Amino acid sequence: MKCECGREAIERVGGRYYCKECYSKRYLSLVERSIRKYGILKRGEKVLAAISGGKDSVAMIAALKELEDKLGIKLEALHINLGIGEYSRKSEEVSRKVCEELDVPLHVVYLSEYGFTIGDVKRKACSVCGNAKRYIMNRFAREEGFDVIATGHCAEDIVANVLKNLYSGNFEWSEKLLPRIEGYFKFVSKAKPLYEIGEKENLLFVLSKGITFLPDECPKAPDPKWKELVYEIEKKIPGFKKGVLRSLVRREKVESELKSCKICGEPTSAEICQFCRNVKKFGKVRKIPL
Ligand code: Q46
Ligand code: ZN
Numbered sequence: 001m002k003c004e005c006g007r008e009a010i011e012r013v014g015g016r017y018y019c020k021e022c023y024s025k026r027y028l029s030l031v032e033r034s035i036r037k038y039g040i041l042k043r044g045e046k047v048l049a050a051i052s053g054g055k056d057s058v059a060m061i062a063a064l065k066e067l068e069d070k071l072g073i074k075l076e077a078l079h080i081n082l083g084i085g086e087y088s089r090k091s092e093e094v095s096r097k098v099c100e101e102l103d104v105p106l107h108v109v110y111l112s113e114y115g116f117t118i119g120d121v122k123r124k125a126c127s128v129c130g131n132a133k134r135y136i137m138n139r140f141a142r143e144e145g146f147d148v149i150a151t152g153h154c155a156e157d158i159v160a161n162v163l164k165n166l167y168s169g170n171f172e173w174s175e176k177l178l179p180r181i182e183g184y185f186k187f188v189s190k191a192k193p194l195y196e197i198g199e200k201e202n203l204l205f206v207l208s209k210g211i212t213f214l215p216d217e218c219p220k221a222p223d224p225k226w227k228e229l230v231y232e233i234e235k236k237i238p239g240f241k242k243g244v245l246r247s248l249v250r251r252e253k254v255e256s257e258l259k260s261c262k263i264c265g266e267p268t269s270a271e272i273c274q275f276c277r278n279v280k281k282f283g284k285v286r287k288i289p290l
Contacts, residue, residue, distance in 0.1 A: 011204055020208035027197075027205040031063045034196040035071065038179040038249065041148065041191055043072035048146040049104075050137055051077045053094035053214040057152030059202035060194050062211050064150065065102045076105045076146070080136050082129060083110070083117025087219055094214040101211060107144075109136050118220065125220040141188040148180075148189040154199045158192070159244045160226035177248050196245060199227075 001009040001017045009017035018026065035041050041064075049064055051057040061077055068075050079095040081088050092108060099106035111117055111132055118129045141149050158177055165174070175181050179195035194202065206213050233240050260266070261273035268274070 010208060013201075013204075023204060023208050027059075027201060027208075028063055028066055030201070031193060031197060032067055032070065034179070035067070035193055038195065040180045040193050040195065041071055041073055041150070045147040046074045046145065047076070047148050047150050047191075048107075048137070048141045048144070049075060049077045049150045050133070050152070051079050051095045051098065051106075052152070053079070053091040053098065054152070055203045055206050055213045055215070056154050056157075056194060056199060058094075058098050058211055058213040059197075059205045060150065060152040061098065061104060062102060062206065062209060064193060065104055076107065078107045078109065078137060078140055078149075080133055081108060081110045081112075082132070083112050083119045084218060084220060085119055087216060088117075088119075090214055090216060094212055097212045107140065109140060111136070126222055129220070138186075138188055142186060146188060148183075148191050150191045150193050152194055152202075153192045154194045154197055154202055155241050155245060156199050156227050156230050158195065158248075159230045159241050162244055162248070163229060164226055179249065196242065198241070 001012070003009045003017050003019035003022050005019060005022055007019035007021065009019050011018055011023060013023070013026070041047060047064065049057070049061045051061050061075075064071075064073070064075050067073075077095070077099050079092055081092050096106060096108075098104075114132075114136075118125055118132070121128045137149050137151075140146075161177060179192050181187075181190045183189040230241065257269050258267050259269070259271075261268045261276055262271050263276040264273060266273050266275070
């Protein structure tokens with residue numbers, strides 16, 4: 001099959017065949033559009049991209065490197081060696097190689113410097129690990145003067161977290177699910193440049209660019225059933241992922257920007273509330289009998 005440009009196609013996406021070059025262009029424009037739409041990164045920011053060596057974080061750092069001038073950011077990378085045996089050794093090796101290929105300055109921090117490793121943790125390793133990563137990323141970024149930490153969370157990660165929260169009875173809306181969290185107190189801002197991008201799109205991007213990545217899964221990775229569930233739902237309800245992500249962002253707007261409707265004074269996120277807009281649109285001068 002041929003791409004529209006005449007070159008050999010590698011994949012069919014959204015009903016169109018793409019070659020490597022056209023696919024990379026499409027991917028970069030999707031990432032850029034999403035960064036601008038949600039204000040994920042801001043001009044002039046010094047960005048610390050957290051990289052594990054897996055396809056998602058490698059796709060993120062490669063895309064940010066290509067968009068660095070356009071977005072007006074300054075990019076550096078951080079790899080945390082978690083001490084999970086052979087997996088961590090390979091992760092560090094790949095992260096070093098990727099940053100060398102992309103010419104991105106890399107910092108490496110060893111969790112063992114703090115006196116333990118994730119390899120030592122027998123139960124609930126992921127929750128200890130997640131906490132350690134957040135702690136080290138934030139402390140390192142703040143102490144080294146970075147404005148924002150970028151992580152490679154993709155669309156499926158976020159939607160799977162929403163489902164997990166529902167399952168465990170956590171109905172509270174969490175700002176952790178947003179594309180950007182502004183820093184406060186001693187917390188540095190956090191950004192998810194791949195918020196709307198799927199993991200298959202990330203994989204295709206690193207493959208079409210020929211960038212090194214680590215295909216191995218962390219040996220402590222939990223059951224992948226939540227992500228599989230996201231794929232199952234998406235099959236039955238196309239657009240489900242996007243719908244969830246967009247409603248998370250809308251929800252934040254409603255919570256943070258409530259004002260009084262200019263007509264009736266009831267709370268609304270717009271100048272005029274939806275009810276008053278409906279009254280204007282559908283209303284006839286007809287009084288409801290009391
Ligand atoms: S590295 Fe750490 Fe992950 Fe491995 S121990 Fe769990 S949280 S799975 S992204
Ligand atoms: Zn093409």
